[in-house]
Amino acid sequence: MPHSLRIAVLASGRGSNLAALLAARDRGELAAQFVLVASDKAGAGALHLAGEAGIPTLALDPKAYPDRRAFDLALFAHLAASGAELIVLAGFMRILDGQALAPWAGRILNIHPSLLPKYRGLHTHRRALEAGDLEHGASVHFVTAELDGGPVIAQATLPIEPGEDEQRLAQRLLPLEHRLLPATVALIAQGRLGWRDGVPTFDGKPLAEPLRLGTHGLQPA
Ligand code: GRF
DSSP states (O other), X not given: OOXXXXXXXXXXXXXXXXXXXXXXXXXXXXXXXXXXXXXXXXXXXXXXXXXXXXXXXXEOOGGGSSSHHHHHHHHHHHHHHTTOSEEEESSOOSOOOHHHHGGGTTSEEEEESSOTTSOOSSOHHHHHHHTTOSEEEEEEEEXXXXXXXXXXXXXXXXXXXXXXOHHHXXXXXXXXXXXXXXXXXXXXXXXXXXXXXXXXXXXXXXXXXXXXXXXXXXXXX
């Protein structure tokens, strides 16, 4: 049997990106085994979803720790103990400590709803509209200590429609996120996307530009 990548997911919210990963696995498009879904919010929809799917879950309350680093070190100790080979942040709404992240360099990804390097942080849809951008999108990047600042590996773009509001734009982007994240993780599971000396690689060569999501999946730009 081919190796299936052991994945842990961190999520703070409803978990639709987690659901998309599980659906891709169920369709046979993602050779993965989900070993843990963890959250900083005990009531997160993502935890509920994971429980229903029979995946081990963990809720850790940041208020139970003296500071951010203590929380992050505890969280990452659980992640290491889960046997995860890859950590996917799917709507995890906390900034992570550099010391906790260091051992995971190149093995931790985030999905962010903007065309990075544009609009790191919050309210990305509103900011794209306010700037009068003609297109918006989502990015998957390797996580570093810099918020939404790690190397971008894959992007999906969406034309902005005249007169649309923040909610509608977010709603139209979400289905693209649900294709982008599983497709990116699948390439990692296949060993095609990787990380060497701080640089993302694709088919063994440094990745100069993020892969682009098209009708036939992810392609080099
Ligand atoms: C997504 O828009 C993701 O890009 C952002 O947070 C949202 C999470 O949504 N980082 P969900 O919890 O996966 O439904």
